[in-house]
Amino acid sequence: MELSRRDFIKSSAAAAAFAAAGAAALSPLRPGDAAAAEGGITWGKAPCRFCGTGCGVLVGVKNGRIVATKGDPQAPVNRGLNCIKGYFLSKVLYGKDRLTKPLIRKGDRMVEASWDEAMTLIASKFQEAIAKHGPDSVAMYGSGQWTVFEGYAASKLFKGGIGTNNIEPNARLCMASAVTGFMTTFASDEPMGCYDDLDLGDTYFLWGANMAECHPILFSRMIDNRLKNPAVKIIDFGTRRTRTSQMADQYIRFTPQTDLALLNAIAHVIIRDKLYDEQFIKDRVVFKRGKEKIGYGLEDKFKFADEPKLIDFEQYREFLKPYTPEYVAGLSGVPAKTIVELAHLYADKDRKVTSLWTMGFNQHTRGTWVNNLVYNVHLLTGKICKPGENPMSLTGQPSACGTTREVGTFTHRLPADMVVTNPEHREKAAKIWGVDPKKIPAKPTYNATEMFRALDRGDIKVVWVQVTNPFQSLPNLGRYRKGARKEDGRFVIVSDIYPTRSTELADVILPSASWVEKEGVFGNAERRTQQWFKLVDAPGEARSDLWQTMELARRLGHGNLFPYTQVEPEMWEEYRKFNEGQGKDLAPYATYATTRGLRWPVVNGRETLWRYAEGHDPYVKQGEGIKFYKNKPDHFKAVIWARPYEPAPEVPDKQYPFWLCTGRVLEHWHTGTMTGRVPELKRAYPAAVCEMHPDDAKRLGVKNRQNVKISSRRGSIVLPVELNGRSLAEKGNIFVAFFDEGKLINELCIDAYCPISGEPDFKKCAVRIEKA
Numbered sequence: 001m002e003l004s005r006r007d008f009i010k011s012s013a014a015a016a017a018f019a020a021a022g023a024a025a026l027s028p029l030r031p032g033d034a035a036a037a038e039g040g041i042t043w044g045k046a047p048c049r050f051c052g053t054g055c056g057v058l059v060g061v062k063n064g065r066i067v068a069t070k071g072d073p074q075a076p077v078n079r080g081l082n083c084i085k086g087y088f089l090s091k092v093l094y095g096k097d098r099l100t101k102p103l104i105r106k107g108d109r110m111v112e113a114s115w116d117e118a119m120t121l122i123a124s125k126f127q128e129a130i131a132k133h134g135p136d137s138v139a140m141y142g143s144g145q146w147t148v149f150e151g152y153a154a155s156k157l158f159k160g161g162i163g164t165n166n167i168e169p170n171a172r173l174c175m176a177s178a179v180t181g182f183m184t185t186f187a188s189d190e191p192m193g194c195y196d197d198l199d200l201g202d203t204y205f206l207w208g209a210n211m212a213e214c215h216p217i218l219f220s221r222m223i224d225n226r227l228k229n230p231a232v233k234i235i236d237f238g239t240r241r242t243r244t245s246q247m248a249d250q251y252i253r254f255t256p257q258t259d260l261a262l263l264n265a266i267a268h269v270i271i272r273d274k275l276y277d278e279q280f281i282k283d284r285v286v287f288k289r290g291k292e293k294i295g296y297g298l299e300d301k302f303k304f305a306d307e308p309k310l311i312d313f314e315q316y317r318e319f320l321k322p323y324t325p326e327y328v329a330g331l332s333g334v335p336a337k338t339i340v341e342l343a344h345l346y347a348d349k350d351r352k353v354t355s356l357w358t359m360g361f362n363q364h365t366r367g368t369w370v371n372n373l374v375y376n377v378h379l380l381t382g383k384i385c386k387p388g389e390n391p392m393s394l395t396g397q398p399s400a401c402g403t404t405r406e407v408g409t410f411t412h413r414l415p416a417d418m419v420v421t422n423p424e425h426r427e428k429a430a431k432i433w434g435v436d437p438k439k440i441p442a443k444p445t446y447n448a449t450e451m452f453r454a455l456d457r458g459d460i461k462v463v464w465v466q467v468t469n470p471f472q473s474l475p476n477l478g479r480y481r482k483g484a485r486k487e488d489g490r491f492v493i494v495s496d497i498y499p500t501r502s503t504e505l506a507d508v509i510l511p512s513a514s515w516v517e518k519e520g521v522f523g524n525a526e527r528r529t530q531q532w533f534k535l536v537d538a539p540g541e542a543r544s545d546l547w548q549t550m551e552l553a554r555r556l557g558h559g560n561l562f563p564y565t566q567v568e569p570e571m572w573e574e575y576r577k578f579n580e581g582q583g584k585d586l587a588p589y590a591t592y593a594t595t596r597g598l599r600w601p602v603v604n605g606r607e608t609l610w611r612y613a614e615g616h617d618p619y620v621k622q623g624e625g626i627k628f629y630k631n632k633p634d635h636f637k638a639v640i641w642a643r644p645y646e647p648a649p650e651v652p653d654k655q656y657p658f659w660l661c662t663g664r665v666l667e668h669w670h671t672g673t674m675t676g677r678v679p680e681l682k683r684a685y686p687a688a689v690c691e692m693h694p695d696d697a698k699r700l701g702v703k704n705r706q707n708v709k710i711s712s713r714r715g716s717i718v719l720p721v722e723l724n725g726r727s728l729a730e731k732g733n734i735f736v737a738f739f740d741e742g743k744l745i746n747e748l749c750i751d752a753y754c755p756i757s758g759e760p761d762f763k764k765c766a767v768r769i770e771k772a
Contacts, residue, residue, distance in 0.1 A: 046532035049515040052395025054524025066090045075596045083216040088678045095677030099511035100540025123555035125491045129461040139166035143467035144397030147520030150545045151403035160433040161558035165411045165445045170468040171404035172448035176759035177362040178393040181371025188630035192611040193390025194526040198222045200388030201352040204234045208360015212243035213666040241728040256764045258332035261645035263373035265328035268320040269343035277382030286634045287316045289642040296649040297753040304755035319642040347381045352388035368756035369643035376640045385613040385626045395525035402523015412444035415578035447758030456483025464493040466545045469671040472501040475760045476751035513538035527599040531592035648764045649752045656766035659733045672739035688740035689722040691729045707772035715747035718772045
């Protein structure tokens with residue numbers, strides 16, 4: 001039975017009170033200790049290994065095994081609370097089918113092998129491909145679940161050793177548009193705000209973000225703020241009603257893809273009604289317009305380069321003229337009156353506004369643009385870089401920020417916002433790594449989608465997948481699953497902790513250590529860097545992905561890249577050199593062992609809560625107020641972009657009349673590899689369903705729990721319909737979660753992507769529904 005909003009608030013308050021009481025009873029974890037004893041159980045600290053929130057967890061160990069976990073009362077992110085997945089962390093690593101030995105494909109069978117045999121085979125395949133086809137014929141596909149060490153080592157090996165930029169993280173599927181949004185607007189990646197904004201603001205705009213299920217701890221902080229401050233308003237924009245909608249003060253349904261038009265309409269009203277901050281705009285902002293009608297990345301080897309041009313305020317005003325509330329109401333379905341009210345709420349000088357979003361914005365064929373447009377509204381009103389007033393992209397993986405964005409494990413990036421196309425950046429990286437600058441290629445190769453297209457074509461011969469499950473998570477999945485098993489020289493290696501839909505296609509499977517079975521560092525969505533020590537041994541012969549990468553380096557003759565005697569501390573201090581003086585400074589390694597994480601930049605031992613702001617950011621001098629100091633070409637100003645509304649590449653029609661959206665549910669994380677091994681989570685949400693509006697079901701003659709066949713231009717799947725469940729799709733829309741490895745919904749998704757970020761759109765494609 002669903003909780004009412006009032007009951008939810010009461011239960012949240014009770015949980016917070018319980019956590020506070022528990023904190024008093026808990027034996028304190030001494031700063032600097034890896035563990036402290038309590039009741040026969042040894043407790044150690046670590047960040048949670050699920051979403052990018054970065055909750056602090058206490059991990060109970062007894063007889064070399066994790067026996068309990070609980071929220072860390074001293075952790076500033078979650079303050080002792082965990083979500084349902086976090087409460088079952090103790091069971092995540094102990095599924096019966098845990099991988100414990102290397103496996104090599106022999107015909108149609110996978111046969112146990114020694115580590116030496118497996119690594120010898122892998123090294124020989126790399127050497128053969130490089131000798132015959134060059135360095136760009138080999139690739140690595142990693143993850144926002146990598147530790148910072150693992151991502152850094154992989155990037156260093158491929159870019160500084162092998163000499164190819166063929167490395168990508170699965171964060172390309174979830175956070176790349178956030179990256180390019182930040183970079184094009186501020187010339188620096190990651191937010192200026194932090195989670196404290198959830199406690200300090202009074203107006204929250206949620207753009208396609210089901211925080212109650214996907215970021216429940218952060219949502220609970222927002223709800224706690226509302227309990228203390230009745231003036232708090234939560235506005236939920238969506239294409240389906242969710243548990244977040246139930247708690248919101250206002251739910252606003254809009255037609256998929258029209259978020260672009262809505263944000264332009266809000267900006268239109270702000271300028272029309274003279275609600276903007278004229279002085280802030282004059283001092284802190286420039287205006288630009290880029291290419292339009294830019295395509296959708298549907299063609300193999302798709303290339304795009306924007307051509308930004310400076311415009312002025314009057315030209316921007318002229319650009320916005322067509323986006324009247326009345327015109328956009330016709331596109332989006334949001335009443336014109338509501339659009340005007342939203343614009344005035346954003347601009348209200350007596351209210352502190354925070355905008356929050358996740359995959360609704362980022363998994364979007366115009367993902368960079370829509371990120372730019374939400375920044376526009378904050379820049380027009382001057383509501384940015386202040387406590388409680390910031391735009392903030394939330395993150396889906398525990399280290400999608402720290403390992404993929406800060407470390408730079410995308411094909412085009414190096415650490416600390418540096419890029420391979422910049423010769424000065426390559427020079428700096430080469431100096432730190434001790435290699436010839438010519439070793440680091442000057443051109444990016446493939447984004448994630450193009451990487452697997454290249455594998456399908458045969459341009460990539462060998463790919464090593466670590467800590468992720470692409471043959472369940474990629475869009476247009478059928479093509480890439482078939483491509484992986486073509487028999488003309490392709491070789492696939494997968495490192496994981498359980499059998500997955502990716503390991504079933506592998507030529508070699510390597511058993512990996514996970515989470516507290518190794519030492520690590522994660523970076524969360526608020527720029528918080530968190531460290532933990534190894535607490536238990538991995539089962540059987542499983543080894544860390546860091547060890548695996550360094551072992552391949554040694555066998556390929558690049559062992560000199562990893563000359564460490566104390567691997568993690570020495571690697572960290574080397575990595576820090578990239579960040580020093582760049583507005584991304586990190587603390588010495590030993591510092592993180594004595595804290596619950598620090599938000600960068602960390603200068604003179606002090607973390608930064610709000611970037612670009614005098615009195616908070618050490619890079620902003622007295623008297624400078626707000627200074628976007630990373631954007632030197634634009635004289636330290638942020639950019640307001642003129643970005644138009646453009647339709648999705650595939651929209652419903654007579655043949656395929658429904659929109660399909662995919663995403664996550666509370667109980668399961670991504671492809672369900674770990675949460676699917678927890679009996680309690682599996683029972684709570686055992687399989688994927690097709691969420692559908694009751695009126696659509698009635699028209700199709702379908703009843704609740706009856707099976708339907710869902711078909712797109714790429715594939716079909718049969719699922720039971722769910723009507724009036726925890727979430728409710730709008731008319732003409734359906735929603736399916738992608739965790740179910742038995743029902744590969746991503747086979748239906750289109751592999752169109754944002755031409756600037758390379759991030760695919762998992763939220764919008766056209767499907768047909770029939771009785772099964």
